[in-house]
Amino acid sequence: GAGVSQSPSNKVTEKGKDVELRCDPISGHTALYWYRQRLGQGLEFLIYFQGNSAPDKSGLPSDRFSAERTGESVSTLTIQRTQQEDSAVYLCASSLLAGGSEQYFGPGTRLTVT
């Protein structure tokens, strides 16, 4: 597709369960980013993948959060043992160049932990 796509668009899970969120970046984009947006808030950086280099994981809030990316394609964000405070919209973005400031966002996955 032409833009960044994410799935699922909505996810409701019970507290304590694991969830996986998927992101398909724009084809040819080197860098991929995950952000979290709590209700009524701005976006918080989570993790950044830059080609074949080690990812910048400095924004991950706890060791329950992890992410993987295969080459320059799909990425998955995994949250283990979900807590209610994990409820948020998780947004993925990609940029053409590593560290590119012009980041293009997907529609997000709305995660609700009950």
Added chain:
Amino acid sequence: GQQLNQSPQSMFIQEGEDVSMNCTSSSIFNTWLWYKQDPGEGPVLLIALYKAGELTSNGRLTAQFGITRKDSFLNISASIPSDVGIYFCAGQSSGTSYGKLTFGQGTILTVHP
């Protein structure tokens, strides 16, 4: 850590009015960006600024990168109903923070026809 203060938090204006919003930072950024987010959508990039003092326009939108590198503003002229949404500023710095964007809290814009 880096923080962006965006103001105002919300604005209610009449169609045709001009709008101004701004962001200030406690630290320097090398790039400033402005995004718009519609309900249920991801943010859409409006304007990117790369140089201190730079003034850039995109249609009815004009944004400036402050000389101190710690602030930016966005103006929207002659607002129309489809300008409704949440506007976010974002900054990117070099060094250890390279890559990630730091976002403001957003300005909610409502335009009355």
